[in-house]
Amino acid sequence: MTRLRFALIAMAALVLLAFPPTASAMHISEGILPAPWAGLWFVLSVPFLIWGLRDLRIRSEREPMFKSLVGLVGAAVFVISCMPIPVPTAGTCSHPCATGMAAILIGPALTVVITSIALLLQALFLAHGGLTTLGADIVSMGVAGAFVGYGVFKLATALGLPRWPAAFLAGVLSDWATYAVTSFELASALHGNASLSNTFLAIAVAFCPTQIPLGILEGLVTAAACRFIEKRRPGLIASLNQPHGGVA
Amino acid sequence: MKKAIIISALVLMLAALCFGVARRDAKWAGVDETVVEKFASAAGRPPREPLINTDQGDLLLFVFLIAGTAGGFVGGYYYRELFPPKAKASETRSDV
Numbered sequence: 001m002t003r004l005r006f007a008l009i010a011m012a013a014l015v016l017l018a019f020p021p022t023a024s025a026m027h028i029s030e031g032i033l034p035a036p037w038a039g040l041w042f043v044l045s046v047p048f049l050i051w052g053l054r055d056l057r058i059r060s061e062r063e064p065m066f067k068s069l070v071g072l073v074g075a076a077v078f079v080i081s082c083m084p085i086p087v088p089t090a091g092t093c094s095h096p097c098a099t100g101m102a103a104i105l106i107g108p109a110l111t112v113v114i115t116s117i118a119l120l121l122q123a124l125f126l127a128h129g130g131l132t133t134l135g136a137d138i139v140s141m142g143v144a145g146a147f148v149g150y151g152v153f154k155l156a157t158a159l160g161l162p163r164w165p166a167a168f169l170a171g172v173l174s175d176w177a178t179y180a181v182t183s184f185e186l187a188s189a190l191h192g193n194a195s196l197s198n199t200f201l202a203i204a205v206a207f208c209p210t211q212i213p214l215g216i217l218e219g220l221v222t223a224a225a226c227r228f229i230e231k232r233r234p235g236l237i238a239s240l241n242q243p244h245g246g247v248a
Numbered sequence: 249m250k251k252a253i254i255i256s257a258l259v260l261m262l263a264a265l266c267f268g269v270a271r272r273d274a275k276w277a278g279v280d281e282t283v284v285e286k287f288a289s290a291a292g293r294p295p296r297e298p299l300i301n302t303d304q305g306d307l308l309l310f311v312f313l314i315a316g317t318a319g320g321f322v323g324g325y326y327y328r329e330l331f332p333p334k335a336k337a338s339e340t341r342s343d344v
Contacts, residue, residue, distance in 0.1 A: 029280060031296030032288040068329040075323030082315055086276050094279045125311050127303035130296075186284060190291035199287075206283045232331050 027119065027137045028185065030130025037189040042135025045112070048143050052113035059110075066106075073102045074114040081118055081141070082126065085217065090209035096218040097141050100149025100174030101225050104167060105240060108146040115142035136185045144181040149174030149222075163230065163237060164223045171222025175215035179207045 033041070060066045080098040087094065102111040119137050122128035129137050149170040156166035187200035229236055285295055302311045 027280065028284055029288075029295035030298050032284065032293050034293070065330070068326045072323055072326035072330060075319045075326065079316060079319035079323065082312060082319070084278060091276065092279055092282050093276050121315070123298070124300055125302060126315060127298045127301060127308060131299055182284070186287055190288060190293060192291060203283060203287055206287070207279060210279050210282075 027122070027129030027141075028133040028182065030123075030132055032130075033133050033136055033185070033189050035132070037185075038132045038135060040135075041133075041139050041185060045116070045135045045138040045143060048109060048112040049116060049138075052109040052111070055107060055109045056113065059107075070106055070110060070114065073106050073111075074117065077102050077111075077114050078118040078121065080221075081115075082122065082128070085214060087210045087213050089213055092210045094210045094214050096214060096221060097145050097175055097178050098218070098221075099141060099145030099178065100153070100170040100172075100218065101167070101222040103146040103150035103174070104153050104170060104222070104226065104237065105229075107240075108150040111146035111150075112138065112142040115146070136182075140181040140185060141178050145174040145178040148177035164227045167226035168219040168223035170219075172215045172219035174222075175218040176211060179211045180204060183207060 056067075056070065060070075077098045080096050083095050084093040085095060086092075097115075099111050099115055102114060106114075116134075116138050119129055119134060119141065123131050123134055123137075152173045153166050153170035156169050157163060161169075183200050183203040186203050187196055191199035226237060288294060302308050
């Protein structure tokens, strides 16, 4: 068994080494969106940020360990969204967002807050996204990713699906929702004389070869994370998803 | 069952490796370059240089390394608070 594990790790290392390290990410870069559109997306993101900060204050007053969970999830979202993954089927790189997983653990509104912090740091220091496009990136990765992931998880568990398949679906669909909204943000600002729907479809289809496999990977990671947490702290996810849930 | 999963994972990784090597023309550009910037440039809105441009030489590798280390440290710190090692967790319980 140990040999098999070693072989698995060695193989994973080989696969990673086979891919050149140059890669970049999905965020909308500085200057791409015209000022009115950049402003609109920023304004749209503000209520979610206020909601998230209020959520943090209320829930951490009720349960002090909640801040530790937010810290852990925030670090995970920051690191995972900095991690370009090569997709052999497309020959390109992109990164998962981890917002579906974050929304299951700490709620969608708070996920918007931690995503905003991660995006701000990336825009400032990692040449990753932009300050003028921060609002659009918050709406696509934070708002769309978190709320779609959370909604899918709640719906799937309400329909009787066990938690880890529900988490898988949440991970997959939160990733795809992020890229669908990015496509819409780009199309709405840049379609010019072409039709909005055609431009949106062209951009969304261009994302597909990379994002379809990457979304599935994100689903697997989300399901694995939920399964791990269920094993290490049984009842945590269930308690977090109660109306007044805290860290069990 | 575990063996079957591990073997399947190995086969999948080998397939990915072979496929990756076969696509030697692939440059592994990010989707920001291949999709976002491509459409933006076609629409006459090419990206501007970031406010703090760390994408120069190996500087970007350095800042990514720092970001990964800092993120890993913060994540590890909170991880130990939430999921303490079993011995420590039982000590904490017996103290209570």
